[in-house]
Amino acid sequence: MPGWSMDDDRSDTVVTPSAEFPPLDPAEVDTLRRVGAQWRTGVPRALPVDPTLGRYRSRPAPGRFSRLTPIALFRPEQDDRPEQDDRPEQDDRPERDDRGGRDGLVAAEPANRPDSGLGRRLGRVRRAVLGPPLASAAVLHERMRKLVALPVLSSDLLSSVAYGPEALLTVLVLAGSGALGLTLPLSAGLVLLMVAVGISYRQTIPAYPHGAGSYLVAGDNLGVGAGLTAAAGLMLDYVLTVSVSIAAGMHAVTSALPGLTPFTVPLGVLVILLLLAGNLRGVRTAGNIFVLPTYAFVAAVLGLLVVGYLRAAGRGFAPVAPPVVPATEGLGLLLVLRAFASGAVSMTGIEAVSNAVPAFRPTEWRNARTTLSWMVAMLVVLFAGLTLLIHLTGLVPRPGETLLSQLARVTFPTGPWYAVVQATTALILLLAANTAFNDFPRLLFFMARAGHAPRRFLHLGDRLAFGNGLVALAGTATVVFVAFGGHTEKLIPLYAVGVFLAFTLSQSGMVVHWRRHRGVGWRRRVLVNGVGAVLSGLVLLTAAVAKFTEGAWVVVIAVPLLVLLFHRVHRHYRALHAALALRPPPGGRQPGVRPSRVAAGPPAVSPPAVPPPAVPAPGAGSVEWEEVPQELRHLVVVPVVRLNRASMRALAYAVSLGRPTLAVHLAPEEAEADRFREQWRAWGDHVRLETIVSPYRAVIGPLAHYLAALHAAAPELVLTVVVPEVVLRRPWHRLLHSRTGHRLRRALRALPGVVVTSIPVHVVE
Template identity: 40%
Template sequence: MNLLYLKRLFLGRPLSNDEAPHEHIPKWKALAVLSSDALSSVAYATEEVLIPLVLFASAAIVWSLPIAFAVAALLIILTLSYRQTIQAYPNGGGAYIVAKDNLGEHAGLVAGAALLIDYVLTVAVSVAAGVENITSAFPVLYSHRVLLGSSMIIIIMLINLRGVRESATIFAFPTYFFVFSFIVLILSGMWQLFTGTITSAAPIVHEVYPSIPIFLLLRAFSSGCVALTGIEAISNAVPIFQPPHQRNAKITMAWMAVILGIFFLCITLLSHVYGITPKEGETVISLLARMVFGNSFLYYAIPISTALILLLAANTSYAGFPSLNSLIAADRFLPRQLRSRGDRLVFSNGIIGLSISAIVLLILFKGKTHRLIPLYSVGVFVSFTLSQAGMVLYHFKHKKPGWMTSSFFNALGAVTTCVVLGVVVSTKFIHGAWLVAFLIPSMVLVFTRIHRHYLLVGKELTLIGQLPSPEELKPVKHTVIIPVSGIHRGILEALRYALTISTDVKACYIEFDPETTERLKVQWQDWAPHIPLEVIKSPYRAVVRPLLRYIDRVEHATGSEMVTVIIPEFVTKKWYHNFLHNQTALFIRTALLFKPRKVVTTVHYHLRKT
């Protein structure tokens, strides 16, 4: 009762299936839920571009603006491409569905594996970056960043377990607080720049750009592409929009792309002209805000809003990861438990699994964003490429009105993201991308093994192709065996039940001490003289193995088609008192689970006072 009360307190009352339509959300809430991942990348994308440049030479950071424009151009291409996906797949056009339907099963599994990895990394990276912004403003918390991050993930998990509509309402304020704060930061920075309040550290456009290795430029570009992570989330979640689903999803995607593009370009521009370079212990966003606002309250609004949006950016994964798990599980490539919705009409198992995986990553990488980023982009661009390539084939197969224009945008997106994927893998392979490159085929292998298992199980259980026969329901001859530890009320309850289901009932006792055995025999004659009691000697004090041998002997001697083992068990009034009692019954049930033609029944005797 106490556990149920706590569950209701934290998660709320159960929702019926009839309440599912009310879980649809309007565009302004969807922007908060589904765009927080993409928008939050503004907080670290500029810094990721600057880090490889400044490591080469401080003069190389002048390339940050051209790189930012290249990333913005890729954003436009992907936005146009995913609008076609929304139109073609009104039930959610994630990379898994698109690739599986158009490129084949294995391509779909690769896309699914890449997306699952991406979702987990999104939570880990977003939370780690959010905590870094908090510690930038409050350095005393720096050494506790892993604990802070893990706590934040648990809080986000609990909010998401409450349901889609409630989480959208909760997350709307931090998202719009972030948007408003950055608008103030950008306008204030631009105003100071154009009014001459501050002296520009560098011109916006340079007549001559320093010569740097092409590989370094590509690495900086691939790092900046983290700004594009999460933009596919809207196309994956079209059904959660209020009707008309597709139109609202496309409008929301346009809003997200405009906000993301403007923010990323402006933050990179301001960082360039203010002469900001990455610094250990403080983020680029914090440095920029400090230069624009000083140490006023407006400065603290920036890292706080940034931390909030980064922490809540993880919510994009909580919308996508469980749903994708459900789709893959429905195709029998993941355990079926992941298909089921919980009390609050969300995929609870997927939400919990995502949280645990992200916490493990935070611990392994010590909560440092820069260590996690190299793992981040590979899965993203694998799914981008497969999704866009699948859409090209979709248009050629269906040839709906305007298919040539749509296929052009998707083909452009596929080619572009494929090139970027090659750049990301080649520039970040030794920095951690190799791990994702290893995990994706490993996960596909696991998917196929799970699928094979379900197919074999179905083949063995199916009745298709067989004619009904009365022999199938003919009663079986079975013997009942009751292992006993003594004689008490719980044992008597089990004996009574055994006599109601069979005329062939046997009791057995594992002997450790001959004197105890003799006392039991006397008591047995008083209470159950008509039921035979077999004493099994166990000189090595084992219980399970001698019992299993006895069951096999009885089965062979009686010729029974089925052996029912009844386990008497008393239950204490208070649940935690059960830990004080021998748990032998659990080991017996576990051992018999893998024995064919054995039925295990537990007869509980509930204590009233203790």
């Protein structure tokens, strides 16, 4: 919400649909009371129709609006009440029903119903793909248990072992076969980094049980700028997670089925769309979809490791000499650091659990911490086991086939097990993007709540999923995947910078957090998070420098640009919040009396003698500050093109408001203006008419300038422009009309103090 900051109370760990509608703070409630004390409407509370619909035993069909969501009563027994026209006012309102509802009505159906055959068919397809809508109360049941959360949130982390060791060796082998001896020391360093960062995030989760993402942790402890920088890094990481996972998965598929290589890009895009559809079905449904592939991959790799080490034990664990590979670069510190940074991509996704703490069942933080511990343990076992087995087998990266595929071929030379390993690897790599689909929308939710991202990302869809965030991620990842042609090696250099930027800021923020609170054992916690911050920072600097020319420069430039964008979004929402905030009545003013430069009485409606001013920009010189009914003075303006049924309806509506009314006609020449005035007099000249000659045949511009001039002549007036509008039944009929009314509304929207009302005339054909 605009005006919220990182320090706002977020003790509620459950993300509910109500987050889109934050309550007023105490100061705003006090202002609301002061404004309400000024109201004197004089309008009776008795209404000509029962708003609760309780008097109507059988409600009439809504006609052409049958596609809209019907409304049901909170108290159905109210329909059996005897009809009374003079019931006490308080009896007209339902109190509470046995479902817990309070005063008011409730929509009886979950969504709009299309009124066309095609729309109904598309609606049935949508329901078949996404499932039936869920009520808001179901959000408490759409959370994950640990056995489901582990595969859902670890798919990215665990799948990275399929390409992490290969990324490490691909850089080392540039210095020739002799450099492969550094594989084990670098892998040991990466295991140390995994454990350090994993323990650091174990500490972070209970400290931030409402969601411990880098954006929140860095923002709370290091400032808003650090939080936004971490958010930018995470957003790039999530987009690249989808792109890299799909690219690696397609590479695994084409390694086993080379004939599919020309179709890598379209098949990858299709997988992204399938993942989008699965996640739009909701957190719990998506979790059930992705449970089996993750566990199958872990079982397949563990089986590969067991058989591989048994074969190695048969030869006394003697390493097989790798094939001779000529050196293309010299072995130096920079190449070693590049190899270490490339292997560090195996850690992407380790933050997923801390981001998704509210998605767990109670006790949320305890279940999240247990899940993270299992994830890190499995990562260490799989990464270390595969790296050592690759070293013992003497394999090196080669074009056209992944290193894991080579290992599976050597380990399982016969039988179906090679196909099982490749199938589960391809499946987990393709589904690893689901981790990003789970966390990216949640990150946008937290950012939107603080006003740093569009508020549309606060909205929960009809399946209680952040649909807007999911679509944004899928669209962006598709663009990146297509732009890089689905090549994993081109995407890997962009990967490590964003994720380790978030890691470094998060762990640094936790150091500040423990130093600030100084609870029991805070020094030990500072040391753990400090080690994680230092190691992550070293990898960040290494990746940024060593891989800058390979593509990391894109991330280095994109992060500050994204931070600038976030600041601009927040500035807009801050200005919007200030403009829409309730303001108490000015001190010393009597209720119902407002200062004015023009004496009370009927407003002058003659066009001013001065040339019409230019149309002001939105908000420029705005006087839209009236919040008490008696402060408003009206002039109703009706643009009339010709005297027909639409114009008569608009004029009748305007006069029925009981406010001064002015009709305006634009004519292309004086002769037409004279003819129209004669027709007006024949009608009876019931409303003051002003004609404007537009010799260049423009309509919208002269009318907008005229209304601006009227407002400038009497700024205290609220101009209500009543526009007749023909409503056409079929969309293609719009091509046959100029839609002047729509263009006029768009032009007048920029004028302060102007209200535009449409009077529809429906054409049935």
